[in-house]
Amino acid sequence: MPELLKPTFRRAVVAVNGSPTDERVVRLVSELARPAKAEVVAVHVVEIDWTMPLDADIAERSEEAQRVLDTAEAVAEQHNYRLEGVLLQARDVGAALVDEAAERQADVLVLGLPYRTRFGGEFAIGRAIPYCFKNAPCTVWVVRDAIPEEPR
Amino acid sequence: MNRSDREPSGGSPGSLPGRKLADRRVRVKRPHAPYFRYTGPGQMVATKAASAPTTPGGRLVARLKATAIGRPLANEQEILERLPKVKALPIFSSDAISSSAYATDEILKVLILAGAAALTWSIGVALAIALMLTIVAFSYRQVCRAYPSGGGAYVVARENLGPRFGLVAAAALMVDYVMTVAVSTASAIANLATAFPVIGDVRIELGALTVILVTAANLRGLRESGNIFALPTYLFVGTALLAVGVGLVDVFTGQAHHLAQPPYAIPPESQTLTIFLLLRAFAGGSVALTGVEAIANGVPAFKPPEARNAANTLIIMAVILGTLFIGLTFVGAQYGVRATLDQGPTVLGQVGGAVFGNGILFVTLQVSAALILFLACNTSFNAFPRLAAILARDGYMPRQFAFRGDRLAFSWGIVVLAAVAVAMLVAFGADTHALIPLYSVGVFICFTLSQTGMVLHWRKERGPGWLWRSAVNGFGAVLTAVVFLIVASEKFREGAWMVLVFIPVLFAMMWFVGRQYTAATRQLELRPGQVVPHPHREERVVIPVSAVNRAVGQAINVARTISDDIRCVFISDDPEETERFRDEWQEHVPDVPLVVVESPYRALVAPLLAYLEVLDRGWPDDREKPVTFVVIPEYVARSWWERILYNQSSRRLRTALLGRPHTVVVNVPYRRDEPGIFESIAGGGRGGGS
Numbered sequence: 001m002p003e004l005l006k007p008t009f010r011r012a013v014v015a016v017n018g019s020p021t022d023e024r025v026v027r028l029v030s031e032l033a034r035p036a037k038a039e040v041v042a043v044h045v046v047e048i049d050w051t052m053p054l055d056a057d058i059a060e061r062s063e064e065a066q067r068v069l070d071t072a073e074a075v076a077e078q079h080n081y082r083l084e085g086v087l088l089q090a091r092d093v094g095a096a097l098v099d100e101a102a103e104r105q106a107d108v109l110v111l112g113l114p115y116r117t118r119f120g121g122e123f124a125i126g127r128a129i130p131y132c133f134k135n136a137p138c139t140v141w142v143v144r145d146a147i148p149e150e151p152r
Numbered sequence: 153m154n155r156s157d158r159e160p161s162g163g164s165p166g167s168l169p170g171r172k173l174a175d176r177r178v179r180v181k182r183p184h185a186p187y188f189r190y191t192g193p194g195q196m197v198a199t200k201a202a203s204a205p206t207t208p209g210g211r212l213v214a215r216l217k218a219t220a221i222g223r224p225l226a227n228e229q230e231i232l233e234r235l236p237k238v239k240a241l242p243i244f245s246s247d248a249i250s251s252s253a254y255a256t257d258e259i260l261k262v263l264i265l266a267g268a269a270a271l272t273w274s275i276g277v278a279l280a281i282a283l284m285l286t287i288v289a290f291s292y293r294q295v296c297r298a299y300p301s302g303g304g305a306y307v308v309a310r311e312n313l314g315p316r317f318g319l320v321a322a323a324a325l326m327v328d329y330v331m332t333v334a335v336s337t338a339s340a341i342a343n344l345a346t347a348f349p350v351i352g353d354v355r356i357e358l359g360a361l362t363v364i365l366v367t368a369a370n371l372r373g374l375r376e377s378g379n380i381f382a383l384p385t386y387l388f389v390g391t392a393l394l395a396v397g398v399g400l401v402d403v404f405t406g407q408a409h410h411l412a413q414p415p416y417a418i419p420p421e422s423q424t425l426t427i428f429l430l431l432r433a434f435a436g437g438s439v440a441l442t443g444v445e446a447i448a449n450g451v452p453a454f455k456p457p458e459a460r461n462a463a464n465t466l467i468i469m470a471v472i473l474g475t476l477f478i479g480l481t482f483v484g485a486q487y488g489v490r491a492t493l494d495q496g497p498t499v500l501g502q503v504g505g506a507v508f509g510n511g512i513l514f515v516t517l518q519v520s521a522a523l524i525l526f527l528a529c530n531t532s533f534n535a536f537p538r539l540a541a542i543l544a545r546d547g548y549m550p551r552q553f554a555f556r557g558d559r560l561a562f563s564w565g566i567v568v569l570a571a572v573a574v575a576m577l578v579a580f581g582a583d584t585h586a587l588i589p590l591y592s593v594g595v596f597i598c599f600t601l602s603q604t605g606m607v608l609h610w611r612k613e614r615g616p617g618w619l620w621r622s623a624v625n626g627f628g629a630v631l632t633a634v635v636f637l638i639v640a641s642e643k644f645r646e647g648a649w650m651v652l653v654f655i656p657v658l659f660a661m662m663w664f665v666g667r668q669y670t671a672a673t674r675q676l677e678l679r680p681g682q683v684v685p686h687p688h689r690e691e692r693v694v695i696p697v698s699a700v701n702r703a704v705g706q707a708i709n710v711a712r713t714i715s716d717d718i719r720c721v722f723i724s725d726d727p728e729e730t731e732r733f734r735d736e737w738q739e740h741v742p743d744v745p746l747v748v749v750e751s752p753y754r755a756l757v758a759p760l761l762a763y764l765e766v767l768d769r770g771w772p773d774d775r776e777k778p779v780t781f782v783v784i785p786e787y788v789a790r791s792w793w794e795r796i797l798y799n800q801s802s803r804r805l806r807t808a809l810l811g812r813p814h815t816v817v818v819n820v821p822y823r824r825d826e827p828g829i830f831e832s833i834a835g836g837g838r839g840g841g842s
Binding site for chain 1 (some may be wrong): 176179181184192
């Protein structure tokens with residue numbers, strides 16, 4: 001990417017959810033953040049349904065939830081970058097991401113959108129991305145990335 | 153983590169509100185994050201922070217270590233430490249290639265015994281050695297491919313001839329690696345001393361310093377040591393090849409004329425040129441082969457594909473070595489160079505002077521030759537630790553040798569090699585003449601064993617061309633065995649006998665270690681399908697006490713979690729003190745039985761051991777012996793001087809109880825800066841968890 005076209009930011013919030021897209025997104029943001037020494041925060045939101053209290057002991061006990069952020073941190077470190085991992089419990093992922101980005105005064109909120117190459121680029125955009133587009137107080141990047149296809 | 157670790161939720165005042173009324177969120181703390189990373193279900197990887205020292209002293213040592221040898225590398229960086237061929241060549245070949253600088257001298261020193269005319273035989277002898285080099289290199293190339301986990305002659309002999317022969321090869325190699333370090337360092341210092349005689353007075357100190365510097369470079373890891381050692385090796389190879397090339401042009405254009413006799417030339421003698429003399433010259437020149445096996449030992453150090461890269465590097469090394477050796481011998485013969493005493497110029501120096509004159513190229517050749525001789529020991533620093541690591545993994549050396557240090561180098565092997573080499577330098581006064589008879593003896597044993605092993609390998613495999621491969625290796629085995637016999641008998645009285653003693657001693661030590669590990673493994677192993685049963689034995693606790701204090705209180709509470717059968721033992725040599733102690737005990741811990749043992753001979757540990765023995769004897773014979781937990785209260789020292797003041801008796805007691813049957817020793821530390829713990833468990837008014 002030519003130097004002039006490189007987007008610059010001071011603080012980025014990256015949403016990670018354990019999908020194959022996470023690695024690409026974290027790598028991309030780490031590479032972009034490094035020259036400007038920008039701050040990168042990886043956020044993983046565990047959605048808590050209304051049958052449980054919001055502070056139910058779910059995410060902390062879930063190795064899977066912890067691993068999502070641990071993997072993001074490891075990927076960033078492989079690219080000589082250190083990011084902060086934040087684990088949230090919330091009723092709605094999109095709202096939690098937007099609120100976290102707002103609280104941290106992030107310049108950019110980055111989300112991954114995996115798609116399948118085999119079926120004409122089929123993807124499920126879900127609720128979080130449209131919510132962020134509509135409500136985020138900052139720039140929103142969506143990285144549409146191919147899911148590695150399983151062998152037939 | 154408990155609830156108190158997370159932010160309050162819902163509508164509570166400390167919750168994290170969102171931009172909309174219902175959008176609340178809870179931020180979950182991640183206490184493991186700085187120290188561990190989850191990589192799979194129930195699986196974590198420790199981060200650098202988890203491995204960092206926690207005490208000020210430890211942090212200081214770590215900082216000093218990082219300054220001296222670099223920051224610690226993670227296992228995953230091992231692949232980045234692997235060597236490309238261009239770096240592996242100088243690291244593993246400096247020993248072999250450097251021998252081309254003096255191998256021709258060794259031939260000429262023998263041939264001159266039959267007069268100056270016999271020197272023309274040097275080319276024939278060099279060709280025969282080159283043939284042996286080809287066979288050995290070919291054999292080790294196959295070893296690299298057949299045994300990509302490294303180990304060279306040891307693994308070949310172990311797999312094909314049995315573990316005993318494997319250990320003989322390993323012992324021979326290890327002795328030779330130590331000697332390579334000692335001899336190359338001593339000879340480099342001797343070379344320097346000819347230019348700067350003042351060095352002669354401190355040659356032992358300088359030799360030790362050199363070994364320490366090479367050790368430090370190797371402890372920094374493969375890649376960095378490769379960077380350090382690459383330049384001198386390539387400089388030598390470049391200038392020596394240029395000397396041979398220019399010399400050949402001179403020879404074929406008729407410009408090569410016999411040189412004047414150099415100073416300190418060894419005078420010709422009038423022995424008859426017999427086959428035995430030629431064999432001696434052959435054995436002398438065979439020092440060129442030392443170090444050839446190093447690459448086969450270190451195959452895993454290469455970048456993938458490891459085996460192919462190692463095999464190709466081995467061939468490149470053999471070609472360079474063969475070219476330099478034959479080239480220098482041939483050109484030297486055309487110029488009529490002569491072997492000299494130690495004070496005189498070497499064959500390389502005479503050839504360099506003849507083809508380059510006294511210009512910059514000649515100086516470069518001499519300096520690079522001195523440097524590569526200096527660094528020849530580096531090959532040992534790479535091969536020895538790898539061999540030791542393989543032996544440790546096989547259970548023939550202490551397991552520490554298989555552990556990688558901060559920079560992924562096999563630090564134990566490196567340090568032990570350096571220590572033994574320095575000891576040799578000190579013991580022999582860093583005197584090259586005293587050390588050299590011990591050099592290049594063991595390597596021919598391992599050549600012979602590896603060639604013989606390869607013969608059996610081909611016979612077992614029966615792949616295409618196995619017959620001629622077997623024949624080549626068989627021929628090589630006979631040839632290297634003959635060289636070994638000649639070298640050993642030639643140098644026997646001068647000191648080679650020591651090597652022939654060291655090798656069996658080392659063999660016996662490794663065999664002993666192997667037997668110990670095997671026996672221990674057999675005793676510790678669980679049979680297939682065996683499930684560890686629940687305990688049926690009873691437990692009792694004995695707490696030796698010396699005072700009624702918080703440390704003892706804490707030990708008693710820990711003991712209560714183990715068993716209800718608790719007794720405290722107070723050993724006293726003063727009856728008055730005993731009475732006071734009893735009163736105090738009744739006041740503070742009335743529900744725990746106290747046994748007072750008066751010790752008129754003032755012994756402390758022995759009466760307690762005797763008491764435990766009496767307890768065991770008093771146990772009914774028809775019941776299984778109970779497990780006795782000896783709970784020792786300890787005061788945690790906060791500084792080094794407190795360590796001297798406290799816990800001396802506990803340490804003695806712990807040592808005495810080590811290995812006692814049916815006994816478990818439990819240390820219960822009491823920290824002075826955590827009084828709350830005692831208050832709570834001792835039933836104080838504060839409450840709270842421990």
